[in-house]
Amino acid sequence: MIASRILCCAFLTVVLALAQPQTQTNSLGMDFVLVPAGSFTMGMFQPQCPAVGAGDNMTEAQYQECMKLAKAAARAGFKAVIAKPFYIGKYEVTQEQYQKVMGKNPSYHTQSVVGGATDKYPVDSVTWADTQAFLKKLNAMEKGKAYRLPTEVEWEYAARAGTEGETQGGKIQDLAWFMSNAGYLTHPVGQKQPNAWGLYDMLGNVWEWVQDYYDNDILPKGPKGPSKGTAHVLKGGGFQAHAKNIRVVVHAGGPGSVISSGFRVVMEAR
């Protein structure tokens, strides 16, 4: 009898877990994707030196010095853990969604700039404070849910979608709008290939604000950002960013280039 009750409880737990839908859409039409629990290595840094003679600009002695400095600067990184699944925006917040919540649209990329409707374009020209005002209003509008920015750990974990290394894997041109293919303009969300977990534009289009304060370091040293600071972290690079900034590891800080700053949100069940 006891055994069957335990079995029944276990079964119910699995059913409930499975019942958590893979995607959800809220009343404003914002789509969310369930990101599974797990872990990854964050903050790993290994500078690479040009070979001796590369560009006629590296002598043997300089190469040896470079290798010494690279070794000293290298970091093994740390294990970042996502304890429970969470929902994150399938797309960057669009101008239409921002307008619905805030009653205004601060974006530079409007019809007069891009030559067509920009409802499905990511909202741009938002400060971190703007994201907080948006979230406050969204939380008031949507009962039963709790919305917030992702932490940097959550953002990078979601962007990686199980990949290791500094990029997302795949061809960057197929995944992201950036300096080499965007024509110096943003583009409607969801036009490039999604990552393995179905998230679009994690790299490129607009930089994305996350919750953490910026620490003035090349990469984070631990899973939690500083408790206070003067700027917040930006991730993912924008339409005007060089390929070097279109990498999941890039740990930038505000204020950023204003016209390329946007965000996506995390949704939690209350």
Added chain:
Amino acid sequence: MKRLRLLLSVLLLPCLSSLAADIGKIPDGFTPIFNGKDLTGWHVSRSNHHGTTMMAKVENGELVIGQNPIGEGGILLTNRRYKDFELYLEVKPDWGCDGGIFLRSNEDGNAYQITIDYIPKGSVGAFITEGITALGGTGQRRAPDWQKIWKRDAWNSFRIRMVGVAPKVDIWMNDVQIVNYQDDKNHALGGVEDGPIALQQHYTNPTTPRAVPNGVHRFRNIAIKEVK
């Protein structure tokens, strides 16, 4: 008499040569934007692709920038924005280091640029863009023989005049005009008509050997004259 002439010429030579080059002095009418003591009025970009943690310090009254950590450069921006102006500065880069002077930049470093690519096959004093649409104007944008004007292992001066929404750009290196260019339109990102001035240190990786270990760019006598 002969001895006296020789003595006079030896004594006067340094004075004459410094007068001819006019290096080491901010020209009349310019206001310093670097105080020679600290980085007041300047900040490192936290979102530039060359790097976000570059080395920027003041040493012997000179503004010194370089990579930090190895491989990661960046840009050092003025806190103020400038629209139409003349900029004067003196620069002494280490051989093997790629840098530049950014004009009407944004925080990320999308900007008009004057190269200080002091590397093999590099070009110093060329007017180009960084992360904005390609130039299409008319006039001279680079001096093909910049090496004849440039002084190796010494201070070199730049005077840069940038005026207009579609800017007219004139650049003098060591008092010799090397750029005389009229842009076809405003190429600045988002159509901005002003922006910070920035000093750049390029990043390095195995496919982009644009700096040598511990190499730096030194600047001094950085001053501006706004054109109203």
